Each structure stands twice: as structure tokens, then as C-alpha cells.
Amino acid sequence: xxxxxxxxxxxxxxxxxxxxxxxxxxxxxxxxxxxxxxxxxxxxxxxxxxxxxxxxxxxxxxxxxxxxxxxxxxxxxxxxxxxxxxxxxxxxxxxxxxxxxxxxxxxxxxxxxxxxxxxxxxxxxxxxxxxxxxxxxxxxxxxxxxxxxxxxxxxxxxxxxxxxxxxxxxxxxxxxxxxxxxxxxxxxxxxxxxxxxxxxxxxxxxxxxxxxxxxxxxxxxxxxxxxxxxxxxxxxxxxxxxxxxxxxxxxxxxxxxxxxxxxxxxxxxxxxxxxxxxxxxxxxxxxxxxxxxxxxxxxxxxxxxxxxxxxxxxxxxxxxxxxxxxxxxxxxxxxxxxxxxxxxxxxxxxxxxxxxxxxxxxxxxxxxxxxxxxxxxxxxxxxxxxxxxxxxxxxxxxxxxxxxxxxxxxxxxxxxxxxxxxxxxxxxxxxxxxxxxxxxxxxxxxxxx
Numbered sequence: 001x002x003x004x005x006x007x008x009x010x011x012x013x014x015x016x017x018x019x020x021x022x023x024x025x026x027x028x029x030x031x032x033x034x035x036x037x038x039x040x041x042x043x044x045x046x047x048x049x050x051x052x053x054x055x056x057x058x059x060x061x062x063x064x065x066x067x068x069x070x071x072x073x074x075x076x077x078x079x080x081x082x083x084x085x086x087x088x089x090x091x092x093x094x095x096x097x098x099x100x101x102x103x104x105x106x107x108x109x110x111x112x113x114x115x116x117x118x119x120x121x122x123x124x125x126x127x128x129x130x131x132x133x134x135x136x137x138x139x140x141x142x143x144x145x146x147x148x149x150x151x152x153x154x155x156x157x158x159x160x161x162x163x164x165x166x167x168x169x170x171x172x173x174x175x176x177x178x179x180x181x182x183x184x185x186x187x188x189x190x191x192x193x194x195x196x197x198x199x200x201x202x203x204x205x206x207x208x209x210x211x212x213x214x215x216x217x218x219x220x221x222x223x224x225x226x227x228x229x230x231x232x233x234x235x236x237x238x239x240x241x242x243x244x245x246x247x248x249x250x251x252x253x254x255x256x257x258x259x260x261x262x263x264x265x266x267x268x269x270x271x272x273x274x275x276x277x278x279x280x281x282x283x284x285x286x287x288x289x290x291x292x293x294x295x296x297x298x299x300x301x302x303x304x305x306x307x308x309x310x311x312x313x314x315x316x317x318x319x320x321x322x323x324x325x326x327x328x329x330x331x332x333x334x335x336x337x338x339x340x341x342x343x344x345x346x347x348x349x350x351x352x353x354x355x356x357x358x359x360x361x362x363x364x365x366x367x368x369x370x371x372x373x374x375x376x377x378x379x380x381x382x383x384x385x386x387x388x389x390x391x392x393x394x395x396x397x398x399x400x401x402x403x404x405x406x407x408x409x410x411x412x413x414x415x416x417x418x419x420x421x422x423x424x425x426x427x428x429x430x431x432x433x434x435x436x437x438x439x440x441x442x443x444x445x446x447x448x449x
Contacts, residue, residue, distance in 0.1 A: 106306025
């Protein structure tokens with residue numbers, strides 16, 4: 001039996017160990033996983049979604065202006081001194097001569113029920129349409145944010161993936177060199193190889209191990225940058241699980257011939273939505289002569305009490321005195337000093353400015369598509385050339401190993417061939433990375449996922 005304190009300590013250690021295992025878990029994430037996570041968690045997406053919700057409620061708010069408006073209220077009044085005129089002024093005589101005729105009771109209780117309706121207003125019509133256009137605009141802004149975030153995550157994922165691929169190749173080369181070192185040491189102990197051969201291989205192995213440690217640190221930096229772009233806590237551990245070959249297959253369809261469709265670019269569509277909003281300003285300030293028509297109905301079931309003098313018999317009685325009124329008002333602007341014309345001209349200038357920006361954006365998109373396609377062709381050619389170089393370097397390395405094991409080659413040739421092979425592997429991997437980047441760039445320029 002364990003003492004109580006020892007048992008408690010074991011339980012605490014077990015819990016800490018379990019927590020450490022949970023918190024230390026590494027999540028394998030593909031590029032699509034990273035993009036999905038960013039869509040669900042990045043603050044920019046959340047802000048864009050909140051703006052969309054705000055625009056939806058703004059549209060409802062503007063619609064409510066043209067709907068029937070109902071209100072109710074109640075008011076009580078007590079006259080500390082009632083307005084009136086002397087009775088003698090109206091020809092009444094008698095009494096003390098200083099009596100007056102009051103125009104109101106001491107008490108007044110007036111509930112009010114009102115109905116107001118906007119029948120027509122050009123400003124309301126334009127404002128309602130502007131709210132609908134603005135909702136489309138912010139929805140497009142969300143699409144722009146998603147597209148930009150997708151591109152950022154992709155741009156951050158690929159470097160981390162390239163370093164991971166380099167680590168894999170480096171580990172394979174280290175394993176092969178460790179095996180060669182063991183064989184060379186055995187040959188040296190048997191007296192068939194010099195110590196210099198062992199030292200050269202150990203130097204090459206030490207260089208590769210040092211480079212691997214440097215790559216590990218670079219990978220941590222690249223993965224942390226990826227997590228930052230995704231909106232993920234930096235302390236969380238993830239592992240980019242894709243590989244270059246899989247992504248090259250995924251992005252294999254590089255469109256090299258079709259004309260750019262500007263409507264596939266979210267920022268271009270957003271610019272068009274902005275133009276629609278500006279044209280509404282022209283419409284609004286071109287029809288300032290249009291009237292606004294409002295109607296209303298009001299009902300007041302009032303009660304009044306305290307007529308006459310306080311000593312009179314009817315002073316304590318309350319009388320029901322209702323009233324009702326209905327009306328309509330028409331307001332026609334005549335002259336505003338030229339303010340509407342100035343606003344209209346400014347709105348026209350705004351539309352013309354957007355048209356110039358649209359032309360510039362079309363030119364930029366066309367350039368991006370053409371440039372991305374040319375870079376893709378160059379990258380594809382480099383991959384083909386580097387693949388040939390790697391095949392040649394592999395044959396040289398294999399032949400050099402056979403000669404060395406047969407006793408007709410030197411360790412210097414082995415080291416040189418191994419370095420050439422490693423350089424060819426890195427060059428091919430870099431060329432494949434450039435090709436993948438070029439394929440992604442074509443898709444970005446064309447606005448397709």
C-alpha cells in the first residue's frame with residue numbers, strides 16, 4: 001500500500017503526463033485543411049461576416065422607414081392658474097364683479113394614438129436601393145477577404161512544405177552516409193582503406209547534420225508564420241502533411257490559353273458594386289424636384305375635470321372629450337441654392353474615377369495572367385532539366401559507390417558524387433516548388449481556386 005502523500009503525488013504526475021500528451025499532440029494539416037481553418041477562425045473573416053450582418057440589419061432598418069409607424073402616449077396636466085378673462089368683459093354682471101371665465105379645466109388627461117405613413121419619397125426609394133447594393137458590396141468584400149486569405153495561406157504553406165521536403169531528403173542522405181561510414185570504418189580496420197577516407201566521410205556527415213539542424217529551425221519559423229496567417233495560436237503544434245508531388249497533381253491543370261475573365265476576380269466585382277452605389281448618388285441628386293408625401297391619423301380620447309370654481313357642484317366631475325384628426329402633407333423642393341447640382345456633379349466624377357480604376361485593374365489582371373503563364377512555362381522547363389540532372393547525378397553516385405567498394409575508387413570521389421547528388425536533389429525540389437508556385441500564380445491571376 002502506498003502512503004497517502006505518495007499516492008497523491010503519483011496521481012498528480014499521471015494527470016500532468018496526460019495533459020502533456022494532449023497539449024503536445026501534433027496535428028497533420030494539408031493545404032486545404034489550413035485554408036478551411038483560416039476561413040473558420042481568422043479575425044478578418046469574422047469582421048467581414050459581421051459587416052455582412054450589419055448590412056442586413058441596415059437594410060431592414062431602411063425598409064422600416066416606409067412601413068406604417070404606430071405610437072401611443074399619455075399626458076396629464078394640472079393648471080396651477082387657469083387662463084381666462086373677466087366675466088364683465090363678456091357682459092356678465094353680478095357677484096363680486098371680479099369673477100373670470102376660465103378657458104380650461106383644472107385637470108386634463110389625454111391619451112394619444114398615432115399612425116404615420118410615408119407614401120412616397122425619392123430619397124427613401126434611393127436609400128432602399130442603396131441598402132440592397134451595399135449588402136451586395138459587403139458580401140463581395142467577404143469574397144475578396146476569403147480570396148486574399150486563401151492566397152496568403154497558400155503562400156505561407158508552400159515554404160514550410162519545401163523545408164519539410166528538404167528535411168526528408170536530407171534524412172535519407174544522412175542515413176545513406178551513416179551506412180557508408182560504417183562500411184568504410186570496417187574496411188579501414190581491415191587495412192583496406194585509409195583513415196583519410198573515414199575522416200572525409202565523417203566531415204560530409206557532420207556538414208549534413210549541421211545543415212539539418214539549421215533546416216529544423218527554419219521550418220519552425222516557417223510553420224509559425226503559417227499559423228499566424230491562419231489565425232491559429234502560435235503555441236499549437238501542426239505539421240504540413242502535403243507533399244510537393246501531391247500538390248503538383250492537384251494543381252496540374254494550368255490554363256495557358258483562355259482569355260482572362262475579369263468577373264472571376266473578387267476585387268473586380270467589388271469595384272463594379274462600388275460603381276453601382278455611386279450611380280445611385282447621381283439618381284438621387286438628379287430628381288430633387290420629386291415630392292415627398294406623408295399621411296397621419298391621430299386619436300385622443302381625452303378626459304377633463306375641475307370645471308368652474310372649486311366650490312361648484314360639477315368641480316369633481318370628469319368629462320370625456322375625445323378628438324380625432326387625419327391629414328396628409330406634400331413637400332416639394334423648389335430651390336436649394338445649387339447644393340443638389342453640386343452633389344450630382346461630384347457623384348458623376350466619382351463614377352468616372354471608378355471607370356478609370358476599372359480600366360487600370362483590367363490591365364493589371366491581364367498582365368498578371370500573362371506573366372504567371374510565362375513563369376509557369378519557364379518553371380516547367382526547369383523541372384524537366386533538373387530531373388535529367390538528378391538522374392545523371394544518381395548514376396554517377398551509384399557508379400562511384402561500386403568503384404569504391406571494389407577498391408578502385410577513392411573516398412574523395414564518393415564525397416564529391418554525394419555532394420553533387422544532394423545538390424541535384426535540392427535543385428529539383430526547388431524547381432518543383434517554383435513550378436507549383438507558378439501553377440498557383442496562374443490560378444490566382446485567373447481568379448479560380
